[in-house]
Amino acid sequence: MAETLLRVEGLRTYFYTWAGVVKAVDGVSLHVDKGETLGIVGESGSGKTVTALSIMRIVPAPGKIIEGKIEFQRKNLLAESEEEMRKLRGREIGYIFQDPTSTLDPVYTVGEQLSEVLVRHQNLDKKSAMDRAVELLRIVEIPDPEIRINQYPHQLSGGTKQRIAIARAICARRDYSGADP
Amino acid sequence: MASLSSRPRKRRGSGVSQWELAWRRLKMNKAALAGLVIVGVIGVMALLDRLIALYPPNCNVGTNPNCPNPGPKPDVWAIGIPPSWSFPFGTNLAGQDVYSQIVYGARAAFLVGIGATAIALAIATLIGLVAGYFGGWVDNVLMRLTEVVLVLPFFLILLVFLRILFTLSPGASGGLLVIILVIGAFSWPGPARIIRGEVLRVREFEYIVASRQIGASGFRILFRHLFPNTLHIIIVLSTLQIAGSILTEAAVSFLGFGDPNSITWGRQLADASEAVKQAWWAGLAPGIFITLLVMGFNLLGNGLRDALDPRLRE
Amino acid sequence: MLGGRRYGPAPSDSRWFWVRNSEPGVLCLVSLVKYVVRRSLYLIPVFLGITLLVFSIERLAGDPVQIATFGNTHITEEQRQKIRQYYGLDKPVYLQYLHWLSELLVLNLGDSFSGGSVSNLVGQGILATLELQLLGLFLSLVIAIPIGIYSAKRRYSVLDVTLSSSALVGTSIPISFMGIAFILIFGYYLNLFPSGGAQSTIQSQYLYGNVFLDQLWHLTLPTLVYTFAILAPIVLLVRSSMLEVLRQDYILAARASGLGDRAILYKHALRNALIPIVTYVGLYFGGLLAGAPVTETVFNWPGVGALFVVKTNVLDFPVIQGVVVLITLMTLVANLVTDLTYAYIDPRIRID
Numbered sequence: 001m002a003e004t005l006l007r008v009e010g011l012r013t014y015f016y017t018w019a020g021v022v023k024a025v026d027g028v029s030l031h032v033d034k035g036e037t038l039g040i041v042g043e044s045g046s047g048k049t050v051t052a053l054s055i056m057r058i059v060p061a062p063g064k065i066i067e068g069k070i071e072f073q074r075k076n077l078l079a080e081s082e083e084e085m086r087k088l089r090g091r092e093i094g095y096i097f098q099d100p101t102s103t104l105d106p107v108y109t110v111g112e113q114l115s116e117v118l119v120r121h122q123n124l125d126k127k128s129a130m131d132r133a134v135e136l137l138r139i140v141e142i143p144d145p146e147i148r149i150n151q152y153p154h155q156l157s158g159g160t161k162q163r164i165a166i167a168r169a170i171c172a173r174r175d176y177s178g179a180d181p
Numbered sequence: 182m183a184s185l186s187s188r189p190r191k192r193r194g195s196g197v198s199q200w201e202l203a204w205r206r207l208k209m210n211k212a213a214l215a216g217l218v219i220v221g222v223i224g225v226m227a228l229l230d231r232l233i234a235l236y237p238p239n240c241n242v243g244t245n246p247n248c249p250n251p252g253p254k255p256d257v258w259a260i261g262i263p264p265s266w267s268f269p270f271g272t273n274l275a276g277q278d279v280y281s282q283i284v285y286g287a288r289a290a291f292l293v294g295i296g297a298t299a300i301a302l303a304i305a306t307l308i309g310l311v312a313g314y315f316g317g318w319v320d321n322v323l324m325r326l327t328e329v330v331l332v333l334p335f336f337l338i339l340l341v342f343l344r345i346l347f348t349l350s351p352g353a354s355g356g357l358l359v360i361i362l363v364i365g366a367f368s369w370p371g372p373a374r375i376i377r378g379e380v381l382r383v384r385e386f387e388y389i390v391a392s393r394q395i396g397a398s399g400f401r402i403l404f405r406h407l408f409p410n411t412l413h414i415i416i417v418l419s420t421l422q423i424a425g426s427i428l429t430e431a432a433v434s435f436l437g438f439g440d441p442n443s444i445t446w447g448r449q450l451a452d453a454s455e456a457v458k459q460a461w462w463a464g465l466a467p468g469i470f471i472t473l474l475v476m477g478f479n480l481l482g483n484g485l486r487d488a489l490d491p492r493l494r495e
Numbered sequence: 496m497l498g499g500r501r502y503g504p505a506p507s508d509s510r511w512f513w514v515r516n517s518e519p520g521v522l523c524l525v526s527l528v529k530y531v532v533r534r535s536l537y538l539i540p541v542f543l544g545i546t547l548l549v550f551s552i553e554r555l556a557g558d559p560v561q562i563a564t565f566g567n568t569h570i571t572e573e574q575r576q577k578i579r580q581y582y583g584l585d586k587p588v589y590l591q592y593l594h595w596l597s598e599l600l601v602l603n604l605g606d607s608f609s610g611g612s613v614s615n616l617v618g619q620g621i622l623a624t625l626e627l628q629l630l631g632l633f634l635s636l637v638i639a640i641p642i643g644i645y646s647a648k649r650r651y652s653v654l655d656v657t658l659s660s661s662a663l664v665g666t667s668i669p670i671s672f673m674g675i676a677f678i679l680i681f682g683y684y685l686n687l688f689p690s691g692g693a694q695s696t697i698q699s700q701y702l703y704g705n706v707f708l709d710q711l712w713h714l715t716l717p718t719l720v721y722t723f724a725i726l727a728p729i730v731l732l733v734r735s736s737m738l739e740v741l742r743q744d745y746i747l748a749a750r751a752s753g754l755g756d757r758a759i760l761y762k763h764a765l766r767n768a769l770i771p772i773v774t775y776v777g778l779y780f781g782g783l784l785a786g787a788p789v790t791e792t793v794f795n796w797p798g799v800g801a802l803f804v805v806k807t808n809v810l811d812f813p814v815i816q817g818v819v820v821l822i823t824l825m826t827l828v829a830n831l832v833t834d835l836t837y838a839y840i841d842p843r844i845r846i847d
Binding site (some may be wrong): 060094116165 | 762
Binding site for chain 2 (some may be wrong): 545553586792803821
């Protein structure tokens with residue numbers, strides 16, 4: 001029997017806007033087993049993104065998670081402290097945005113943005129983090145990673161940016177070996 | 182058999198126009214509503230001026246026994262007395278009823294604000310649209326011109342112009358018109374640049390590019406497509422410009438460069454400041470009213486900006 | 496730090512002349528210098544245009560001497576003619592303009608109608624104005640930026656509403672009103688501060704007998720008023736800019752990566768949000784010399800703004816021309832510096 005990595009039960013996330021309450025997620029339950037990939041399909045505006053954000057608990061205001069249970073690594077994520085959640089985000093749970101153009105900060109280089117995640121989660125110093133970042137670019141198959149590492153988001157194509165977003169999401173994984181071609 | 186239409190149904194696909202949407206969003210913004218109310222109340226005051234003022238304009242009630250007095254008759258030498266029942270805001274040192282002067286001054290505030298803004302935004306819109314749409318050397322020339330005017334110190338040039346004009350024709354009426362014209366003539370560069378920026382943004386929209394490809398002429402595109410799409414920015418800029426123009430007139434009048442023949446709040450502030458220790462209430466009223474009206478337009482402008490922001494469209 | 500960077504496509508409203516920089520990794524110092532030189536060259540026609548504009552505005556009104564002595568019945572036409580000859584005003588207009596222009600280029604601003612060189616008059620006022628302006632700007636930024644950040648972070652909280660409303664009042668209140676109110680309250684009724692001037696006229700009145708302290712004492716009220724007037728719009732600007740930035744995807748992405756709130760706020764959000772502030776400060780520096788005619792008049796502060804007001808009142812054209820040209824020049828330079836700063840802090844802007 002496959003081990004369940006993530007289980008969501010009865011999730012409700014509402015947005016309290018000036019126009020009234022928007023029930024973005026109203027009773028969603030799902031589970032993802034180890035080795036499984038779960039695809040959630042829906043029209044735009046049906047709450048797919050909000051569900052994902054709710055799991056990570058980064059739903060922007062005026063949204064609030066009203067009720068539900070999210071089981072991950074034998075913890076109820078909705079009961080965890082913010083500090084605990086921060087440890088999970090980026091490391092155990094990653095998120096990649098739909099739109100690559102705006103997912104990177106325009107005033108910092110790609111290398112700076114990747115390495116800051118590494119520094120945060122793996123306690124590396126700047127230099128090692130940068131080296132690792134170059135490795136990561138190579139892994140997501142971006143050509144000339146040494147050059148790209150010092151470039152700014154606006155200099156890169158959408159596809160490249162998306163790969164970098166992927167790299168950023170997976171870079172801090174605890175079980176990440178780093179030598180994987 | 183029950184009729185299918187026994188229950189009134191909303192027509193499918195009946196959309197709400199963007200203006201209605203904006204109006205609804207505006208209504209929910211309490212600050213903007215407050216601004217609207219302020220502007221409305223003072224506007225009504227300006228319209229009804231003679232009806233709600235207590236005394237005729239510029240009438241020195243305290244000193245001039247011949248001053249036709251439709252209101253309650255003062256029974257003392259009423260110069261510079263603090264607020265009382267006959268004089269709600271007190272009188273200034275010329276013996277004028279401050280309340281009545283404020284009421285008359287409201288009209289000038291609106292005239293200057295709206296007049297100067299109309300001129301400035303008309304020029305700005307024209308230049309912004311033409312420069313933004315046609316591009317090329319037209320854009321270059323217009324932007325160069327804009328920069329030259331923008332780089333000039335607005336307020337100082339204003340003072341010089343006003344001084345010259347008022348020196349040449351000291352006693353003439355229409356001094357307010359002069360102020361309106363001058364402020365309007367120098368306020369257009371900033372808004373022009375912003376409008377042009379908006380045109381540059383909008384002009385790449387698909388339906389505009391499509392119209393071009395169908396062969397619509399430049400002017401047609403300009404007026405039927407670009408202009409309505411920049412309207413939201415023009416509206417916001419206008420309200421903010423009104424606020425600015427009122428403040429500018431107040432500053433200019435305070436320094437003594439305004440029209441000596443018109444009743445404006447700025448001038449009342451200036452007059453009162455000379456004798457502020459004896460009759461401070463004469464300065465408090467115009468100061469507060471200027472602040473209120475400007476705040477009203479600012480709140481309204483900010484509210485409109487939020488309500489009309491195209492990126493926030495649901 | 497400018498070397499070695501490659502620049503991408505410029506936003507639609509950037510400067511419109513281009514320097515080709517296609518070589519990757521070439522020292523961008525070269526293009527920087529080229530840019531500065533080009534802008535400076537382009538300053539020249541603009542400057543000429545301004546001088547022409549200012550000059551014609553005045554001369555449009557007619558003969559300066561006539562205007563300056565308008566209504567003065569004691570001066571005979573003969574005397575007027577003499578004055579004209581002295582100031583070279585009897586020559587044809589274009590010659591006057593060229594003469595003034597040539598004098599300008601050697602930094603001679605001419606003589607005031609009331610005697611004394613324009614440069615002297617302006618020089619005397621500069622220090623006082625700079626004191627007020629620079630102090631005001633510094634204090635405003637130091638106070639307004641934290642307030643704006645806080646307001647954006649705790650949007651709609653009680654403190655935010657209070658601060659934003661106060662800032663709104665601050666942008667709506669006429670400086671003359673605020674100034675006089677302050678003088679009345681703090682100067683007159685509470686007698687804490689002097690009501691005007693930069694320094695006590697009699698030595699015995701010096702605060703604690705010290706000239707420096709006395710000047711500081713006099714500086715307080717005008718600075719207070721002026722600072723409040725400037726910081727109000729900055730608070731609103733910082734707040735709205737922060738709100739705008741905090742809405743962006745990359746901020747949410749940063750949170751999703753597990754970065755701490757402080758890092759996100761100060762490292763990512765603030766850096767992006769401060770870009771419009773740079774514009775504001777840049778504009779401010781442009782109008783530095785004449786930015787406070789009202790404040791200076793209210794507080795009897797002997798700065799360039801007050802000087803201009805007085806001289807314009809009597810239509811002292813040489814002073815008017817001199818000050819306007821000077822300020823315009825400063826504005827042009829400030830614009831150039833602002834654009835360069837933009838290119839430095841925002842990698843999306845190309846030095847073209």
